[in-house]
Amino acid sequence: MFKGFFKKKTVESDPFILQPLEGQLIPIETVPDPVFSQKMMGDGFAVQPTKGTVVSPVDGKVISVFPTKHAVSLLDHNGREILIHVGMETVNLKGEGFTSFVKDGQTVKKGQKLLEVDFEFIKEKVPSIITPVVFTNLSDNEKVVCDEQGIRII
Numbered sequence: 001m002f003k004g005f006f007k008k009k010t011v012e013s014d015p016f017i018l019q020p021l022e023g024q025l026i027p028i029e030t031v032p033d034p035v036f037s038q039k040m041m042g043d044g045f046a047v048q049p050t051k052g053t054v055v056s057p058v059d060g061k062v063i064s065v066f067p068t069k070h071a072v073s074l075l076d077h078n079g080r081e082i083l084i085h086v087g088m089e090t091v092n093l094k095g096e097g098f099t100s101f102v103k104d105g106q107t108v109k110k111g112q113k114l115l116e117v118d119f120e121f122i123k124e125k126v127p128s129i130i131t132p133v134v135f136t137n138l139s140d141n142e143k144v145v146c147d148e149q150g151i152r153i154i
Contacts, residue, residue, distance in 0.1 A: 014059075014110070015152050015153075016149075016150040016151060016152050017057045017058060017133075017144075017150070017151040017152060017153070018055065018056070018057040018058070018110050018111060018151075019047060019057065019151060020047070020054050020055050020056065020057045020084055020114070020131075020133060021047045021049040021050075021051065021052075021053070021054055021055075021131055022049065022050050022051040022053070023047045023048050023049040023050040023051070023131075024047065024048040024050075025045060025046075025047060025146055025151075026045070026046045026047070026048055026130065027045065027046070027146075028043065028044045028045055028046055028132060028134070028144075030046070031046050031088075031128075031130055031132050032088060032127065032128050032130065033088050033128075033132075036085070036132040036134065041083065041134045041136050042083075042134045042135050042136040042137065042138055043134070043135055043138055043142075043143050043144045044083075044132055044133045044134035044135055044144050045132075045133055045144060045146050045151060046130050046131060046132045046133065047130070047131045047133070048129075048130055049117075049119060049129055049130075049131055051119075052116055052117040052118060052119050053113055053115075053116055053117075054072070054084060054086065054113070054114045054115040054116070054117060054131075055110075055111050055112060055113055055114060056074060056108040056109065056110055056111065056112045056114055057074075057082060057084075057110065057133065057151075058074060058076040058077070058080075058082065058110055059076065059077055059108070059109050059110050060074050060075050060076040060077055060082075060107075060108060061074065061075045061105065061106065061107050061108065062074055062102045062103065062104055062105060062106045062107075062108060062114075063075050063081065063104070064104055065100050065102060065103060065104060065114075066091070067095070068090070068091050068093065068094055068095045068098070069095045069098035069099070069100045069115060070085065070086050070087065070090035070091050070093065070095075070098060071083060071084060071085045071086065071090075071091075072084050072100075072102070072114050072115060073136075074108065079137075080135055080137060080138065080153070081135065081136045081137045082133065082134070082135055082136070083132075083133070083134045083136055084114070084131065084132075084133050085131065085132050085133075085134070086098070086115065086117055086129070086131045087117075087122060087126050087128060087129045087130065087131060088126055088127045088128040088129075088130065089126050089127055090122060090126050092125075092126070093122060093125060093126070096121070096122075097117060097118040097119075097121040097122040097125075098115060098116070098117055098118075099115065099116040099117075100114070100115055101113045101114060101115065101116070102114050135153065138153065142154070
């Protein structure tokens with residue numbers, strides 16, 4: 001009588017990664033910084049942003065909002081660590097031009113606002129506003145794929 005009533009529910013995880021900023025998606029290899037372009041921190045992609053709202057690309061948890069608010073690291077439900085690093089050399093702005101909407105340890109949903117960036121303000125002060133999104137702990141057999149289907153890990 002109660003067999004189906006107490007059935008364990010499984011939650012299917014969406015395999016696609018949401019682009020965290022509006023703008024042109026570009027290969028990580030074209031980022032104007034060798035730490036990112038040579039994948040020293042991991043595989044990923046980058047965005048040439050057109051708007052300043054940064055949203056979570058996954059359901060997960062905020063590991064860290066950097067004190068200068070130029071970067072956010074997340075942990076998704078599959079244990080993947082994701083670094084969103086807004087622009088190049090933006091750490092030197094010491095938080096100017098950035099507003100954070102999350103805090104360390106906070107649970108976030110895909111599409112939830114993480115940061116607001118005043119690109120008009122910062123683009124005159126840094127070499128580039130290209131924003132890398134890096135998966136820092138992928139296994140050796142995993143890679144990031146960006147194609148007509150979307151962004152995903154295979």
